[in-house]
Amino acid sequence: AQKITQTxxxxxxxxxxxxxxxxxxxxxxxxYGLFWYKQPSSGEMIFLIYQGSYDEQNATEGRYSLNFQxxxxxxNLVISASQxxxxxxxxxxxxxxxxxxxxxxxxxxxxxTVIP
Amino acid sequence: ETGVTQTPRHLVMGMTNKKxxxxxxxxxxxxMYWYKQSAKKPLELMFVYNFKEQTENNSVPSRFSPExxxxxxxxxxxxxxxxxxxxxxxxxxxxxxxxxxTEAFFGQGTRLTVV
Numbered sequence: 001a002q003k004i005t006q007t008x009x010x011x012x013x014x015x016x017x018x019x020x021x022x023x024x025x026x027x028x029x030x031x032y033g034l035f036w037y038k039q040p041s042s043g044e045m046i047f048l049i050y051q052g053s054y055d056e057q058n059a060t061e062g063r064y065s066l067n068f069q070x071x072x073x074x075x076n077l078v079i080s081a082s083q084x085x086x087x088x089x090x091x092x093x094x095x096x097x098x099x100x101x102x103x104x105x106x107x108x109x110x111x112x113t114v115i116p
Numbered sequence: 117e118t119g120v121t122q123t124p125r126h127l128v129m130g131m132t133n134k135k136x137x138x139x140x141x142x143x144x145x146x147x148m149y150w151y152k153q154s155a156k157k158p159l160e161l162m163f164v165y166n167f168k169e170q171t172e173n174n175s176v177p178s179r180f181s182p183e184x185x186x187x188x189x190x191x192x193x194x195x196x197x198x199x200x201x202x203x204x205x206x207x208x209x210x211x212x213x214x215x216x217x218t219e220a221f222f223g224q225g226t227r228l229t230v231v
Binding site: 044052109 | 147149157158159161164166171172204206208210212217218219220221222223224225227
C-alpha cells in the first residue's frame with residue numbers, strides 16, 4: 001500500500017484565495033511526522049511545515065496551515081491568501097517513528113497554479 | 117553557505133562517460149540521502165547513509181555508486197548510464213535521534229541528461 005497518497009495531480013486557485021491540498025497517509029506506527037514541501041520549477045525542495053502525530057494542535061507557519069485529522073489519517077495543507085509565487089509542485093511526506101531505514105516517504109505531488 | 121549544496125547544477129554526459137555528483141551539507145546532520153526525480157514520477161529513494169554507513173539501497177542499478185566519506189559529504193558516482201537515467205537527482209540530509217520529528221533539507225538538485 002502507498003504510504004502517502006496525494007489524489008490531486010493539479011489544482012488552480014485565484015490569487016488571494018485559499019486552497020487546500022489533500023494528503024492521506026498509511027502507517028501502523030503511533031509516532032510519526034508529516035511534512036509538506038514546495039518544489040518550484042528551479043527544482044529545490046523547500047520545507048514548509050511539520051506536524052507530529054502527538055501534536056494536538058494543527059501546525060501553522062505563516063500562510064501555511066496543516067489540517068491534521070488523525071482518525072482519518074489525513075494531513076491536508078491549507079495555503080491562505082494565495083500569491084503568484086505559490087505556483088509550484090507540493091509534496092506531502094511522512095517519517096515513521098521507528099525510523100525503519102530512516103527514510104522519508106513522499107507522495108506523487110500536486111501541481112498548484114495561482115491565477116492572477 | 118546554504119544548508120545543502122549540490123554540484124554541478126546541470127550535467128550532460130554520454131553513455132560511456134564517468135562522472136560524479138557531489139553533495140555537501142553544512143547543518144551538522146548525520147544522515148544523507150540520494151533521491152531520483154524523473155518527469156511525471158514521484159521521488160524515488162536511491163540510497164540512505166546513517167552515520168556514514170549505507171542503510172538503504174532501493175534496488176539501484178550498479179551503474180550508480182554512492183560514497184559517503186564523512187557525515188558532511190555524499191557522492192554519487194555515475195558510469196555507463198542509460199538515457200532513461202536522465203532525471204533530477206536530489207540530495208538531502210536530516211538529523212537522526214529526533215525520531216520522526218526532524219525534517220529533511222534538500223539541495224537544489226543536479227539535472228542530469230544522458231545522451
